[in-house]
Amino acid sequence: MMSLLNSSFRPGRIAVFRALQLGDLLCAIPALRALRRAFPQAHIALVGLPGAREFRERFDAYLDELIVFPGMPGFPEQPARPRELPAFFRGMRARGFDVALQMHGSGGRSNPIVERMGARRWGGFVPDAHAQIPGQRLAWPEALPEPRRYLALLRHCGLDASDDSLEFPCLEADRRDADRLLRQHALNPERLVLMHVGARLPSRRWPLERYADVAQALSREGWQVALTGTSGERSMTAELRRRVSRPLADLSGETTLGSLAVLVRRCRLLVCNDTGISHVAAAMGTRSVIVACGSDAGRWAPLNRRLHSVLAADTPCRPCAFETCPIGHPCALGVSAQQVLARAQGQLEGAHP
Incomplete structure (x- = not known):
């Protein structure tokens, strides 16, 4: 059986189907890097979500184009637009891709x-x-x-693919924007702990009151705690600030993806849910404490367990398929504020500016 990708077949146009969110895309960077290294002259297109435009532009060394997948029933990452599917498939066939790679899960729905x-x-x-x-x-x-997983797929298809390190390129504009935010909020990177309380699904969020306990304790120890998130998560960060008697800087909605990555690189520690920013920390080599609520921690946790401490309560319903937990959120409540604080203190002891 001929390998899909080998030295005797040099594809000129490659489509990669991965219509997922930022954290999922970052996890595919090692495979995309290996694909580009094997085929430096190929036109490689990501078939993904509309929100992946900035990702494609930032990783233009590996990806030449984003083709927007309109969504369909059974794919929860975006509202389905089934009326657009016939035109989407006609357009894909007209492009005449040499190879299409399915990097969107086990294949039952995506193949x-x-x-x-x-x-x-x-x-x-x-x-x-x-x-x-x-x-x-x-x-x-x-x-x-x-x-x-995706490196294993490329090896199965005939490529040399073994480097599993993540990366996140930052631009000078990202650094300037991060510097501005640090000055504006009087933040010292040597004492800075970033806390990211949001996640796309409520079932993936650790309780705000427990984040508040950790933020209060770290602030009393002399660390500057700054909250990050999207503009849509400001209600959560505002509620967290109300629960803490000490001042917390709120950067939610103020960062770009690039400036957030720079802040993650410069801070001493990130405390967060198992969501996209945890993979940014892995790419930046920044220490983190991650509370994995509902997710498959073995699949999604960063590979370096020295830099990234993952807390995941052992519950039989993990991984969770629900947007909101119907049984009282035992995976989240099974991780205490004291546990997270202890891990954070341990990470801060080992962190260097």
């Missing part, structure tokens, strides 16, 4: 989409070993962490 793109060859994950094809389709490797 039919990739097949309809009309590429000369396609590869990706399949749900079970019976559907595996040597050199083209790999049975979903359940036990592997997310970045290593």
